[in-house]
Each structure stands twice: as C-alpha cells, then as structure tokens.
Amino acid sequence: MDGPERASTPSREKSPGKDRDKSRVTTLEPEPRRPPRREAEEAVRTLIRWAGDDPAREGLVETPSRVVRAFQEWFEGYDQNPVDILRQTFEETDGYDEMIVLRNIRIESHCEHHLAPIIGSAHVAYLPHHRVVGISKLARVVELFARRLQIQEKMTTQIADTLNEVLKPKGVAVVIEAAHQCMTTRGVYKPSVTMITSRMLGDFRSNPTTRREFLSMIGNPPVREIA
Numbered sequence: 773m774d775g776p777e778r779a780s781t782p783s784r785e786k787s788p789g790k791d792r793d794k795s796r797v798t799t800l801e802p803e804p805r806r807p808p809r810r811e812a813e814e815a816v817r818t819l820i821r822w823a824g825d826d827p828a829r830e831g832l833v834e835t836p837s838r839v840v841r842a843f844q845e846w847f848e849g850y851d852q853n854p855v856d857i858l859r860q861t862f863e864e865t866d867g868y869d870e871m872i873v874l875r876n877i878r879i880e881s882h883c884e885h886h887l888a889p890i891i892g893s894a895h896v897a898y899l900p901h902h903r904v905v906g907i908s909k910l911a912r913v914v915e916l917f918a919r920r921l922q923i924q925e926k927m928t929t930q931i932a933d934t935l936n937e938v939l940k941p942k943g944v945a946v947v948i949e950a951a952h953q954c955m956t957t958r959g960v961y962k963p964s965v966t967m968i969t970s971r972m973l974g975d976f977r978s979n980p981t982t983r984r985e986f987l988s989m990i991g992n993p994p995v996r997e998i999a
C-alpha cells in the first residue's frame with residue numbers, strides 16, 4: 773500500500789465502478805475522498821493538543837507521521853476487494869461435502885464509534901457445494917473486514933454474506949467473540965466483558981444438527997445470532 777495519497781488519484785475517483793455493483797458484498801461503503809497525508813498528520817497534532825500535550829515536544833514530533841502510517845495498516849481493508857481474495861476457488865472437491873471449520877482466527881479491528889480497538893477471534897465454517905477455497909483465503913477475508921471501521925454485528929454479517937455469495941456453499945456460519953476497548957478501558961468500564969455475535973446461513977440456519985455440530989466444534993459459546 774503506498775499511502776492515502778493514492779486515494780486522490782483520478783483512477784480511484786473514477787467511480788461509480790460497475791464492478792462494485794456486481795455483488796452486494798463489494799458495495800459495502802461509499803468511498804470517500806481521502807485527504808492528503810499532511811492534513812491527516814495535522815489532525816493527529818490537533819488530537820494531541822486535545823489530549824493536553826504539546827505536539828512540538830521532542831517525543832511527539834514524529835508521532836503524527838507514525839500514527840498516519842499505523843492507520844494505513846489498521847485500515848488497509850478499504851483497499852481490498854473480498855471477491856478478489858476468494859476468486860481462486862478450487863472447484864474439485866472430490867466429493868468432500870463435510871463441514872470445513874476454521875477456529876480462532878485472530879481479530880484486530882477498530883470500533884467505528886470511538887476508533888478504539890476490538891480484539892478477539894472469529895470462527896468460520898462452511899459446507900462446500902462444488903467449490904472449496906484455501907483456508908488462508910478465509911482468514912484473509914476475516915482480516916479484510918476487520919481492517920475497516922466496524923461494529924461487530926456488521927463485521928460478522930459481512931464475512932458470512934461474502935462467503936455465501938462467492939462460494940455459494942450449502943451453508944455458512946460465522947461466530948465472533950471480541951472485547952471492545954471502548955467498553956473495557958473507558959465508558960462503562962467492564963474489563964472482562966466480551967461480545968459474541970453469530971450469523972448462520974443455509975444449512976447452519978435450517979438444520980439444528982448442523983448448527984449444534986459447528987457450535988460444539990468451537991466450544992459452545994453463548995452466541996447472539998444476527999438474523
């Protein structure tokens with residue numbers, strides 16, 4: 773990724789991109805125009821002053837450029853298309869039609885209300901129907917959506933719906949358990965609380981046995997299902 777400036781080049785502004793309309797999963801957010809890097813750094817200086825410190829003191833002089841670079845990593849999910857990641861599916865399943873489960877995928881995201889970290893893990897499962905995909909691709913789709921400003925419910929839905937639309941499996945299940953630092957380090961200050969969300973599609977929704985099998989594989993968390 774070469775930096776936010778790239779965002780203001782004509783190629784990116786050449787929306788409304790027909791490609792993005794092909795699938796609902798790729799039209800998640802409008803693409804706003806990104807400001808130049810110096811504006812982003814100035815905004816960090818303003819926040820440092822808001823915190824009560826002096827952005828000109830020695831220890832903080834380089835902080836705005838570091839924060840802006842960190843933002844590029846934390847939010848690089850805006851520059852990626854989940855369909856591209858999953859495009860290389862392996863059609864040959866050799867008759868394999870059992871559940872594929874990826875447990876404990878580390879989630880590092882940021883809440884869209886406070887920009888505070890959301891740290892946790894995701895469990896993803898699907899029942900293949902002709903198409904299977906490399907497990908690293910599943911993890912990358914999770915990471916892509918995590919590297920955007922999020923609420924956990926939306927992230928859960930986006931991951932499940934993307935896999936459902938691209939792989940067209942018999943079913944998809946996604947469970948995310950995460951701690952929200954806007955809640956654990958401030959506000960209501962509940963340090964040990966985690967939130968568990970889930971989205972079940974296809975057989976995972978309609979067949980209680982399939983759902984139970986999946987939930988027991990991931991340790992039976994008390995899930996809160998998103999319709």
Ligand SMILES: [Zn+2]
Nearest residue numbers: 883885886954
């Ligand atoms: Zn928050």
